[in-house]
Amino acid sequence: MPLFFFEQVLTVAARRPHLSEAFMTARSRTKTSKNSAKKAGVAAPTHQTPLLNASGFVKRFGNFTANDDVSFSIYEGEIHALLGENGAGKSTFVKMVYGLMQPDSGALEWRGQPVTINGPQHAREMGIGMVFQHFSLFQALTVAENIQLALPAGESLSGLSDRVRRMSAEYGIGVDPDARVHNLSVGQQQRVEIMRCLLQNPSLLIMDEPTSVLTPQETDQLFDVLRRFSDSGVAILFISHKLDEILALTSRATVLRRGINVGTVDTDTRSARQLAEMMVGEMVGDVACNTAPADGDVLLEISHLSRPRPTQFATPLRKISMQARRGEILAIAGIAGNGQDELMEALIGEWRAGLDGIIFLKGLDITHAGPAVRRNAGIGFVPEERNGHAAVPTMSLAENNLLTSHSLGGAVKNGVIDDDAMRQAAADVATAFDVRLPNENPLASALSGGNLQKFVVGREIAKSPELLIVSQPTWGVDVGAAMFIRSAMLELAAKGSAVVMISQDLEEVFMIAHRIAVLYNGHLSAAMDATGLTAEKVGLLMGGSAAGRGPDA
Amino acid sequence: MISLIPRKDIPLALTVMTPIIAIALTLIVGAIIFATLGYDPLQALYQFFIAPVSRPDQIGDLFVKACPLIIIASGLVFCFRANVWNIGAEGQLILGAVFSGYVALTFPGLPGWAMMPLMVIASMLGGLLWAMIPALLKTRFNTNEILVSLMLTYVAALLIDWIVRGPWRDPMSFGFPLTKMYEDAALISRIELPGIGYLGQLHWGVVGALLMAVGAWFVLSRMLVGFQVKVMGAAPRAGRFAGFSPSFVTVMVLGISGAAAGVAGMVEVSANIDQLQPDISFGYGFTAIIVTFLARLNPLAVIGAGLVVALAELGGDSAQIALGMPKVVTGVFKGILLFMLLAGETFNRFRFEIRLPRSAAVKLTGGQN
Structure with missing residues (x-):
């Protein structure tokens, strides 16, 4: 009994890191220095000392360099975009600015003075506030109570409520301090989070992908609020990959690509096209040349798949239609968080639409079929998350192999598991796909990321599925394993199967895909032949720019 | 902040030793309590662990008690x-x-x-x-x-x-x-x-x-x-x-x-x-x-x-x-036995880690990429 109570408490703590942080802030009872000495008006940035100036930031994780000599500066009252793909190093950079991690080398100046930021608490005292993408509020408490938890102690709730009301009116934020958080929309909750930062009088506000959870109307409202902050002298660092938003809101943009600052530009003088090019870069083999076999039969057909937002931070799917043909690799490119997880769940059958006639395999309606039925019909799935989704970390490799083959017969007869057959099947996969094992039948958690990924891809390909659906097949995997997995998928397609690959790695997409569609904000573009397609065109679609959108997207 | 971190690989020796150590600790703690209360500790432990199974028919009754x-x-x-x-x-x-x-x-x-x-x-x-x-x-x-x-x-x-x-x-x-x-x-x-x-x-x-x-x-x-x-x-x-x-x-x-x-x-x-x-x-x-x-x-x-x-x-x-021991004392002893066994189980599956709040906050919020 005591065990599970422990575990539940631990789980709650782990799920709500920001709450824990809010708690600690409240507990530490430190006074913030009120650096509200704001200069009126916004002068031309170039003649001022930058508010914040980072030079030569380097951050390494093992062999991986997340930030390589990144320099950046922002002025008072400036709205500055930080633009880049997943893994470009945006999060790493702002975490260093916010004191969540320390750079391996590099220097930071705040109002012209060299500083070292020891932690988020220190950053807040200096006047840096941050709104996280996936913020977390206590649902059962009121707005004012949530804000009070994050502020230094000493302010009465009623005094705080008055301040919230005043500030809310001043900036047009529209937050009612007495409302309970569970009654608010995500957009409103985000404004509570912004308010929480604002009450500490920040000079610099960092916003991590703030519009990913907002409706277009809410986005417009947010931009109005941000412009008012900027008018009052607050600098805003706006992290985004949405090109049109960056052009609409910001005055300058710094573009990161694979940890390197590829340039800081005035957004007034740039087009979405130019930003997209900077974001995705000029790759070797920029123009793809994979030609799909002509007229492969349509294996998978999806028409008008829509799905409401499953959780508050999720992306709804909006009338997704696509076809996958025999012999091809169809890539679904896009930046993470644009509906990939939601689409993958719908493809696997973990989530199923209520309507008929949406998903067809070889003309057969499988809209209502669960994962096991879809597997029996000849589909293999590899979800993005290895631990806890594709595999059970605390179970052996043999049992993990059974996870996706229990409905196919073989190791299970009359409901009884044949232990030898189960082990043999897993061992065969390990041999065929070069999975290196520490012992004969190890726990999945004992394997390295690359080895486990080879296993979860291999166990599907070993069944020679007619259709393989994979999400981020080489995410977090070393180069050798990645090449192995890609060539295995190409081989499968060459044998006449279809492969649908959801990937945010554009280089990978151009390397092996025959046709490419782009997922942006829950919309899927029409699939385009990879032959002759440029990275720039795909980059524009990934950034949701109107310039890249076809007539029917 | 004290955290329980799940062990990745639990050594077999630890799994075998855990209940033995737990029972040994129960005997020691129990003996101390019995002595403090004025009972002969060896006699008390005998009544607890040996006397109920000293005759064949008592072994039968033990199974009957365990049955449900x-x-x-x-x-x-x-x-x-x-x-x-x-x-x-x-x-x-x-x-x-x-x-x-x-x-x-x-x-x-x-x-x-x-x-x-x-x-x-x-x-x-x-x-x-x-x-x-x-x-x-x-x-x-x-x-x-x-x-x-x-x-x-x-x-x-x-x-x-x-x-x-x-x-x-x-x-x-x-x-x-x-x-x-x-x-x-x-x-x-x-x-x-x-x-x-x-x-x-x-x-x-x-x-x-x-x-x-x-x-x-x-x-x-x-x-x-x-x-x-x-x-x-x-x-x-x-x-x-x-x-x-x-x-x-x-x-x-x-x-x-x-x-x-x-x-x-x-x-x-x-x-x-x-x-x-x-x-x-x-x-x-x-x-x-x-x-x-x-x-x-x-x-x-x-x-x-x-x-x-x-x-x-x-x-x-x-x-x-046999000893006129009050029911609450026997209840306490049973509680100690179960507590030791379950605590041993927890130590077996988790290791304890004590971390400073500051570094914990950094670790928690730094998790998202």
């Missing part, structure tokens, strides 16, 4: 493996006794070959139906099964109380809240061992309990349904990916554990009490939860754990009788 615990825990293993927390086995036990009592009292003329199977089926049905209430409320309305199953225990206790005082009361019971005695066909007989005779109260229900534990082991470790249960408990998302239904698993494990608890109720009445009365269980449904965890959710280990806990119960009685 083993039956219930064999079912609870499924629930807890699936991360479904059925705390209401006590109530399911009562419903099992009531349903089988209905068969025994309504059809007293049935021959033995029909009576026993019918009573077993009825008891399973009773426990299962009672467990379906938390199961359906959870799967349909996402209620908390801990609260619902626990609260239903009190409903069940009041239900049997009303039944034996009202509709089913034996008119010849002189006003006592008792039903008629069961006919012989409805009673579980004692085992007559060749050459030895009866061994205390050892009855055929004990054999059934051991078979149930072995059966539970087979289902859990060798069958696909057991695999489903384990996957759902370890990684629910992987379970859905495999095509298993979370609702089905929840209903199934509550059904299995409810049916098992129902059988325990039937065995307890038919083997030891012979009629229905307001109190038919001495908290077996709750004690079985401890047995289940003591067995590390392994059905075969449930047999050993059931015997250990039964020994602690009998040892408490024996110390009270």
